[in-house]
Amino acid sequence: MTAHPIAFLDLKAQQARLGPDLRARIEAVLAHCQFILGPEVGELETQLAQFCGAAHCVAVSSGTDALQIALMAEGIGPGDAVFLPAFTYTATAEVALVLGATPVFVDIDARTFQIDPEALEARIAAVKAAGKLRPRALIGVDLFGQPADWPRLAAIAARHELFTLDDCAQSFGARLGGAPLGRAAHATAISFFPSKPLGGYGDGGALFTESAERAALYRSLRSHGEGTTRYEVLRTGMNGRLDTLQAAVLLAKLAHFPAEIKARQHLAGLYDRALAGLVETPARVPESESAWAVYAILLADGAKREAAQAALRAANIASAIYYPKPLHHQPAYRAHHDGTPLPVSEAVAARILALPIHPDLSDDDVARVAATLSTALAPPAR
Numbered sequence: 001m002t003a004h005p006i007a008f009l010d011l012k013a014q015q016a017r018l019g020p021d022l023r024a025r026i027e028a029v030l031a032h033c034q035f036i037l038g039p040e041v042g043e044l045e046t047q048l049a050q051f052c053g054a055a056h057c058v059a060v061s062s063g064t065d066a067l068q069i070a071l072m073a074e075g076i077g078p079g080d081a082v083f084l085p086a087f088t089y090t091a092t093a094e095v096a097l098v099l100g101a102t103p104v105f106v107d108i109d110a111r112t113f114q115i116d117p118e119a120l121e122a123r124i125a126a127v128k129a130a131g132k133l134r135p136r137a138l139i140g141v142d143l144f145g146q147p148a149d150w151p152r153l154a155a156i157a158a159r160h161e162l163f164t165l166d167d168c169a170q171s172f173g174a175r176l177g178g179a180p181l182g183r184a185a186h187a188t189a190i191s192f193f194p195s196k197p198l199g200g201y202g203d204g205g206a207l208f209t210e211s212a213e214r215a216a217l218y219r220s221l222r223s224h225g226e227g228t229t230r231y232e233v234l235r236t237g238m239n240g241r242l243d244t245l246q247a248a249v250l251l252a253k254l255a256h257f258p259a260e261i262k263a264r265q266h267l268a269g270l271y272d273r274a275l276a277g278l279v280e281t282p283a284r285v286p287e288s289e290s291a292w293a294v295y296a297i298l299l300a301d302g303a304k305r306e307a308a309q310a311a312l313r314a315a316n317i318a319s320a321i322y323y324p325k326p327l328h329h330q331p332a333y334r335a336h337h338d339g340t341p342l343p344v345s346e347a348v349a350a351r352i353l354a355l356p357i358h359p360d361l362s363d364d365d366v367a368r369v370a371a372t373l374s375t376a377l378a379p380p381a382r
């Protein structure tokens with residue numbers, strides 16, 4: 001008998017667990033037919049803001065659009081430097097380039113994989129000394145479910161008068177210093193891509209801010225720059241609204257979200273204990289609770305990683321490399337990088353491997369993943 005597959009996401013099991021709530025929410029939208037900015041969108045915005053204690057929430061069409069809208073609202077464009085980690089998903093850098101700004105890639109911490117505040121200081125100083133770009137914004141990424149070092153990042157940004165944007169696409173539900181993420185920066189962007197901790201059944205995202213002015217701008221920008229009436233166009237915006245149907249799905253899922261985070265934290269603890277001594281297990285950011293979007297281990301080298309992946313594949317277990325290349329090595333971004341070495345991002349990209357972690361994974365599944373890795377990586381018997 002072959003063992004059952006262990007996937008990165010089990011949307012069928014998730015639907016079964018969410019039960020009739022999900023279908024009732026969807027049916028309600030089918031009944032009222034307000035598919036664009038229907039009542040569920042406002043209801044979701046209120047609940048999300050309450051969840052993280054933010055003053056304002058604006059739901060948008062994706063995490064990428066959330067990031068872009070936040071930069072558009074600050075008027076960021078050509079000649080502006082936007083600092084961001086080299087080790088992140090492409091969208092973080094893409095939004096700066098789409099607006100004509102220049103992404104400035106910053107190296108990461110070798111243990112937590114989060115943007116390194118000291119490296120950030122050095123990059124800001126270098127951009128100022130070169131005198132070609134205006135330092136304007138910092139996009140700090142909360143990678144893999146863990147928070148970036150926001151107290152230090154915010155202090156550096158304040159000293160250099162940078163707008164701070166928290167790319168929290170992977171980490172909604174995480175906590176830092178006892179508080180949920182959502183208020184660590186001038187604006188916080190989250191994603192509802194299905195594999196994110198709070199995933200919808202399609203694309204979606206949201207912005208949080210403490211500023212009423214920013215929230216009003218975000219609402220305008222997500223609807224073509226509209227003013228107080230629909231056909232008054234105040235600025236260049238975009239079509240960046242969240243679908244009512246996605247809001248309905250997310251409302252059903254939000255009720256289960258705290259329990260899902262607890263389940264992910266439990267599984268991460270099991271992995272930690274089962275893999276101790278075999279591989280480098282993920283370091284915790286101090287004073288934080290991770291949302292565990294990704295459980296990433298470090299193998300000794302690239303060959304060991306290949307061996308681990310092959311063994312997992314043979315055992316019908318999914319694994320993935322987030323990210324095989326830091327962004328400054330991507331063909332689309334190479335030309336925008338000034339050549340500064342970013343050795344930690346490069347080393348981590350060569351050794352990292354993500355294992356399945358999601359609320360529908362069982363303790364036995366984790367044990368099977370660990371046993372498979374242990375067999376694959378153990379020194380040969382003599």
Ligand SMILES: *Cc1c(COP(=O)(O)O)cnc(C)c1O
Pocket residue numbers: 062063064065088089091092141167169170190191192193203204205
């Ligand atoms: C997923 C992700 C995004 C983009 O979110 P989408 O909803 O897919 O557009 C941005 N940044 C990071 C770090 C992400 O992981």
